[in-house]
Amino acid sequence: MKKLSYSIYLAGLLLLNAGCSKQLDLKPEGTMVEADLLKDRQSAESFLADAYLQTMNACGADAYMLGDITGNIVSSFDQALVKGAIDPRDKNYEPYWQRPYAAINEANVIINNLPTYATFDPAIQKQFIGEAKFIRAYCHLILLQMYGDGALQGQGSNMGIPIMTTAFEGYDGSQNKARNTNAEVYTQILKDLDDAIAALPAVRSASLDQGSRATSGAAAALASRVCLYKQDYQRAATYANMVLNGNQYTLQKTFAAMWPNNGTGTGNYPINAETIFAFPESYNATANYGENNGIYYAYGYYTPLPDFLASYDATDDRFLAIKGGTFVPKYTDMRIRDNVIMIRLAEVMLTAAEAQAQVSGVNQGSVDLLNKIYSRSFSVNAVPKVYTMGDFTSKQQLIDRILLERKRELAFEGFARFDAIRYGKQPNPLMQPANYAMPIPQHEIDITGGLIKQNPGYVK
Known part of the structure; x- marks a missing residue:
């Protein structure tokens, strides 16, 4: 023993x-x-x-x-x-x-x-x-x-x-x-x-527990990611739909509602209903130096790269939140105590859209999910386009558009490297396939x- x-x-x-x-x-x-x-x-x-x-x-x-440092999303001093x-x-x-x-x-x-x-x-x-x-x-x-x-x-x-x-x-x-x-x-x-x-359980009685301890929904959401990475698209869609059909999570109405500015560095930040699993760092009762989430975006050490910024529409809330092209709007607490979001509903929706497109080609369900994520990011300005099935002449064209939305929506959350690799693309211009x-x-x-x-x- x-x-x-x-x-x-x-x-x-x-x-x-x-x-x-x-x-x-x-x-x-x-x-x-x-x-x-x-x-x-x-x-x-x-x-x-x-x-x-x-x-x-x-x-x-x-x-x-x-995933973002090596995925051509943000800069880094670590060129190796x-x-x-x-x-x-x-x-x-x-x-x-x-x-x-x-x-x-x-x-x-x-x-x-x-x-x-x-x-x-x-x-x-x-x-x-x-x-x-x-x-x-x-x-x-x-x-x-x-x-x-x-x-x-x-x-x-x-x-x-x-x-x-x-x-x-x-x-x-x-x-x-x-x-x-x-x-x-x-x-x-x-x-x-x-x-x-x-x-x-699908539901825990305390809201903090619901977002920070594993639930059946969190396990299904993670399984959908696993199957997407495995390229088992039918199972990815099945697990993702298990989460979506469970109706336990809610897409926040705006980007700012999902990612409020924590620059004041005060209090415990709530875990909202879009979050499926997170580490609630802001609830840690200590304030000792070094006891933080280790994600130093707030200090400007890692800034968004021009190629990535160019992927956005000019009136997209997500682009506008990147003030002057240098600000990372998802991790903003100068104490480095933001809650760390690991799985959220927007990811699962994009997984369902991509997986279903891989299985069924151009389909209404995938287009609808794409529209929901895209339109959410235009709370001030009009949505540039509402997509229809007729906008996509091939399965790959729809998948490419979903992947672009995934890149925009999940930026600064660590996905870019792995999303590029699973489609055989260089994560960044300097990395070779052998590495x-x-x-x-x-x-x-x-x-x-x-x-x-x-x-x-x-x-x-």
């Missing part, structure tokens, strides 16, 4: 009790054996809270900005990252690999051991395991989209990442695993998400005695 050192320092990232607005304590709780840690609901839920925190650590900050010319021995990039696995390990502790040690309500246990499977799925996807060789281009038999489904017991070499194929990783992710859909997958950290190759293989673009 191994010991686990864990800290309950989430404060507002998760609610301690279902339906309660009480924030978690910020005090380290020391070292406990699993039998004690997972026995009662409070300590088990606190450990689950830390798994969410580890997930934010893995998916936020640099990992969140990666932009070009894909990363040295596998450079330890600065190791957290991209290490942090998701740290979150996966905590999720595995819950999945593997909660049924053995827990003494509280089995129905609550089932929900906790569902949340842990959502976390495990999310982090495996983050890893796969960065490191899977051809994972976004339909290359199912190529090297993906090692699938981890058991908790780490302390390193002795026996835990070393080779990379699973991309197809195997996708299968595991979708299995976890299907399990989560079955185990999780679309990031290099596996050399440390992982060395410590496994070469069991883990490097991606082809970095083998000398």
Whole structure:
């Protein structure tokens, strides 16, 4: 029975009790054996809270900005990252690999051991395991989209990442695993998400819980993204429509309603009904230096690129919000404490539109969804065009228009790199196809005695 050192320092990232607005304590709780840690609901839920925190650590900050920094959306001083010319021995990039696995390990502790040690309500246990499977799925996807060789281009038999489904017991070499194929990783992710859909509630009683803890809708929404990346368009449409037909989420009326300016840096920012899953950083009770979301758009370190700005209509709210072509309007709190939006309804609507167009060609449903997202961004000026099926002479023309809207709508949310790669396009003019997958950290190759293989673009 191994010991686990864990800290309950989430404060507002998760609610301690279902339906309660009480924030978690910020005090380290020391070292406990699993039998004690997972026995009662409070300590088990606190450990689950830390798994969410580890997930934010893995998916936020640099990992969140990666898709836009390398996707020709915003500038960056890190030209090695932009070009894909990363040295596998450079330890600065190791957290991209290490942090998701740290979150996966905590999720595995819950999945593997909660049924053995827990003494509280089995129905609550089932929900906790569902949340842990959502976390495990999310982090495996983050890893796969960065490191899977051809994972976004339909290359199912190529090297993906090692699938981890058991908790780490302390390193002795026996835990070393080779990379699973991309197809195997996708299968595991979708299995976890299907399990989560079955185990999780659609609605939570507290609004903060609804947006910051996994629900069946969040699991289905993530599954639609997974299937889109896998190029399984029929299943992508099915999962997306599961979310849309559930009527649990509402598209905000304007861009500003979805993304209010947090420049004043005060208070807790609400999670609105368009948000399906987010990390509520503004609710963190601490104000210590460095304890923030790590997304430094508010400081102007990363500015929108001219090619991207040129993709907008001149009267588009989203374009007008980028003041002077330098302001990123989605993350504006100078304390870097904006809530981090990971999944929202607009993404799912565009996924449904794209997937259905791939399956059925030009169709009214896809056109309607496109119009809803496009027209939402003209709250002051007239919508330049309302599309009809007659505006598209081919399936590809409709898909291209949906992808353009996806680029505009999801800018600064980390999608651009991956959307380009899955259609065989350069994420930016400097990155070559051999470097679309990031290099596996050399440390992982060395410590496994070469069991883990490097991606082809970095083998000398």
